[in-house]
Amino acid sequence: MALIVQKYGGTSVGSPERIQAVADRIITWREQGDDVVVVVSAMSGETNRLLNLISAIDTKGSKREQDVIISTGEQVTIGLLCLALESKQCAAKSYTGAQVKVLTDQSHGKARIVDIDSAKIHADLQTGHVVVVAGFQGVDDSGSITTLGRGGSDTTAVALAVALKADECQIYTDVDGVYTTDPRMVPEAQHITKLSLEEMLELASQGSKVLQIRAVEFAHKYNMPIRVLSSFDHGVKGRSTLVTAEEEVMEKVVVRGIAFNRDEAQLTISGVPDQPGVAFKILGPIAEANIEVDMIVQNAGTDQLTDFTFTVHRNDYTQAHDILCALSDTMGARGCSGDNRIAKVSIVGVGMRSHAGVAKDMFQCLANEGINIRMISTSEIKVSVVVDEKYLELAVRSLHEAFGLDQAI
Ligand code: ASP
Ligand code: MG
Numbered sequence: 464m465a466l467i468v469q470k471y472g473g474t475s476v477g478s479p480e481r482i483q484a485v486a487d488r489i490i491t492w493r494e495q496g497d498d499v500v501v502v503v504s505a506m507s508g509e510t511n512r513l514l515n516l517i518s519a520i521d522t523k524g525s526k527r528e529q530d531v532i533i534s535t536g537e538q539v540t541i542g543l544l545c546l547a548l549e550s551k552q553c554a555a556k557s558y559t560g561a562q563v564k565v566l567t568d569q570s571h572g573k574a575r576i577v578d579i580d581s582a583k584i585h586a587d588l589q590t591g592h593v594v595v596v597a598g599f600q601g602v603d604d605s606g607s608i609t610t611l612g613r614g615g616s617d618t619t620a621v622a623l624a625v626a627l628k629a630d631e632c633q634i635y636t637d638v639d640g641v642y643t644t645d646p647r648m649v650p651e652a653q654h655i656t657k658l659s660l661e662e663m664l665e666l667a668s669q670g671s672k673v674l675q676i677r678a679v680e681f682a683h684k685y686n687m688p689i690r691v692l693s694s695f696d697h698g699v700k701g702r703s704t705l706v707t708a709e710e711e712v713m714e715k716v717v718v719r720g721i722a723f724n725r726d727e728a729q730l731t732i733s734g735v736p737d738q739p740g741v742a743f744k745i746l747g748p749i750a751e752a753n754i755e756v757d758m759i760v761q762n763a764g765t766d767q768l769t770d771f772t773f774t775v776h777r778n779d780y781t782q783a784h785d786i787l788c789a790l791s792d793t794m795g796a797r798g799c800s801g802d803n804r805i806a807k808v809s810i811v812g813v814g815m816r817s818h819a820g821v822a823k824d825m826f827q828c829l830a831n832e833g834i835n836i837r838m839i840s841t842s843e844i845k846v847s848v849v850v851d852e853k854y855l856e857l858a859v860r861s862l863h864e865a866f867g868l869d870q871a872i
Pocket of ligand 1: 472473613616
């Protein structure tokens with residue numbers, strides 16, 4: 464007997480029929496003797512509908528009140544799912560985040576979970592209930608409703624699994640797992656049966672959209688295995704991907720997968736004095752404007768001058784560009800420039816730790832295709848490059864083939 468936490472995303476609970484199907488699936492798990500705690504998202508499209516209602520009144524209004532509104536979608540699905548379970552003779556009980564309680568900090572719209580009180584859930588499990596918890600929401604220490612950011616139900620599920628010491632956190636979605644790259648771009652992409660949490664963390668941070676980054680961070684920190692499955696599979700235990708501790712993953716391939724991200728923009732300030740404090744002078748004002756920086760490259764200085772290049776989210780491009788050009792004037796730099804038509808491609812795999820030359824193979828592959836690399840960054844288990852956006856697809860396809868990822872293993 465195991466304790467499992469299951470999360471069903473918006474499309475999985477997108478209609479009354481889908482909710483009935485989810486209830487049937489939960490009952491099958493129960494019948495195997497497992498204890499089940501379920502986290503649900505709002506019905507697909509609902510959170511956007513609520514956000515549109517907010518826009519129709521005032522987008523700049525109180526974040527506290529916005530959270531009151533956008534947290535309601537999940538309250539509807541927990542109730543509907545419990546009704547469906549009960550109509551099928553399965554005892555069930557729903558909780559909002561505040562009722563559990565999922566205690567968060569006060570950053571409305573992007574709150575972080577601080578603590579989860581699992582006492583009520585344990586008691587309900589003991590009396591044979593399926594417990595259904597609203598994802599994406601919590602409550603701060605003053606009692607205000609908070610939300611965790613888009614896609615936050617994944618984080619609720621992982622955090623609950625950790626708090627309950629569950630055996631596994633299952634994320635049901637509309638795909639049956641993690642692939643070597645996005646199959647919509649590369650039809651030859653292969654399904655991955657098992658990968659490490661660290662690999663998933665890199666893939667998610669480099670652009671893979673299957674799991675929310677924060678959820679993977681949480682799972683990695685507490686070593687909670689995540690299984691990604693499709694709620695559209697007919698069998699209850701269809702194909703899935705297990706994301707787990709590295710020791711559990713026998714197959715240490717060099718490159719596990721390729722992630723990409725089109726949401727970036729590149730900025731350069733050139734001819735700045737090569738002296739202590741420059742990086743701080745440049746990136747300080749960017750950070751103060753709440754703009755997150757991803758890659759950073761500073762050239763080796765010549766003639767006491769250096770160039771500084773970094774990437775930001777494309778939505779922040781104009782603002783970052785304005786800040787940088789103003790800085791360029793005050794610092795007496797040679798100039799500032801930027802490009803918001805770039806994309807980042809990353810290869811990820813724990814096997815890279817013990818294999819030299821992976822970066823070289825990547826660069827050779829891109830060179831063969833005539834693709835210019837504009838920036839490079841590496842970690843122990845990842846190599847990322849920035850290329851012109853128009854070459855993104857070609858880069859992903861050729862790397863996928865060059866590293867043999869289109870071959871089933
Ligand atoms: N309903 C929320 C959203 O659409 C949370 C979630 O689905 O995970 O972002
Ligand atoms: Mg979602």
